[in-house]
Amino acid sequence: MNSGVGWLLTLGSVALLFIVLGHLLVALLLIIPTWRIFVRAGFSGALSLLHLVPVVGLLVIMAILAFSDWPAGEAPAAKV
Amino acid sequence: MFTITSLLALFGLSSAFAAVALAFGAWMAWRIVAKAGLPGWLGLIAVLLTLTGIGALVPLIALWIFAFMGWPRDAAAPAMAGAGKAPAGPVGALPAPMAALPDRRTWRLSGNAAGGSVSLAVDGSQPSYRLTGAPAAAPGDLTVSDPSVAAPHARLLIAGARLGLEDLGSVTGTFIDGARLLPEHGPRDISQARTIRLGTVELALSRV
Numbered sequence: 121m122n123s124g125v126g127w128l129l130t131l132g133s134v135a136l137l138f139i140v141l142g143h144l145l146v147a148l149l150l151i152i153p154t155w156r157i158f159v160r161a162g163f164s165g166a167l168s169l170l171h172l173v174p175v176v177g178l179l180v181i182m183a184i185l186a187f188s189d190w191p192a193g194e195a196p197a198a199k200v
Numbered sequence: 201m202f203t204i205t206s207l208l209a210l211f212g213l214s215s216a217f218a219a220v221a222l223a224f225g226a227w228m229a230w231r232i233v234a235k236a237g238l239p240g241w242l243g244l245i246a247v248l249l250t251l252t253g254i255g256a257l258v259p260l261i262a263l264w265i266f267a268f269m270g271w272p273r274d275a276a277a278p279a280m281a282g283a284g285k286a287p288a289g290p291v292g293a294l295p296a297p298m299a300a301l302p303d304r305r306t307w308r309l310s311g312n313a314a315g316g317s318v319s320l321a322v323d324g325s326q327p328s329y330r331l332t333g334a335p336a337a338a339p340g341d342l343t344v345s346d347p348s349v350a351a352p353h354a355r356l357l358i359a360g361a362r363l364g365l366e367d368l369g370s371v372t373g374t375f376i377d378g379a380r381l382l383p384e385h386g387p388r389d390i391s392q393a394r395t396i397r398l399g400t401v402e403l404a405l406s407r408v
Contacts, residue, residue: 186231195235
């Protein structure tokens with residue numbers, strides 16, 4: 121019984137490790153370009169680390185870029 | 201039964217969240233891309249592509265391309281690009297005011313560096329000045345003696361009553377009121393700025 125539970129715990133830990141590593145890898149693929157976008161927009165590149173927050177991190181990052189004034193300047197709004 | 205109902209509710213909630221997030225994300229992508237000077241619908245399409253069989257791969261590639269491509273905003277940004285060549289004339293997107301009174305005051309940058317206190321006068325006798333960490337080698341060189349200041353680090357440009365700043369590819373960075381100035385931004389008008397930072401050296405900007 122104990123060995124069965126131990127085996128399950130080991131399996132769960134390994135699965136969790138892979139999930140965390142996968143998340144970090146995907147986050148890294150997003151953080152690098154987002155860091156550059158933030159810096160080019162005039163913000164601190166460290167804001168791109170919000171990608172490490174699952175699910176809502178991306179939305180928060182997009183909201184910052186979409187709804188705040190870029191310190192480094194923006195293109196003039198297109199005429200409609 | 202309760203479990204199945206709960207699961208269905210969870211899936212319904214997740215789907216609703218996903219739909220709202222997708223619509224909101226598409227709208228935000230439109231705005232972000234438009235701020236960079238590109239057509240907003242490109243951002244919209246990039247986000248909507250996640251609905252297709254392509255999944256998230258193409259939007260990820262699009263994100264990398266967007267981050268490292270040239271932005272139309274930057275092409276239009278060097279408002280003072282000609283300042284070094286023709287300091288007196290109207291330049292780019294920031295023409296001189298039509299009835300501007302002559303302003304002969306001197307720009308001054310002051311602060312503290314590793315080599316002691318810094319007080320640099322920018323009197324307009326040169327069309328441009330180089331901010332450098334090395335000893336001055338030319339009339340337009342302004343020395344900020346600090347290990348974090350490159351040689352050269354940045355360029356100051358005089359255009360009428362305005363002062364511009366351009367980063368010359370420094371590693372430690374140039375900042376205007378805390379915002380990073382990159383070389384591809386070109387010269388930026390700092391006439392209304394309070395401080396600039398070269399590496400770790402913060403310099404207060406004033407007119408005297």
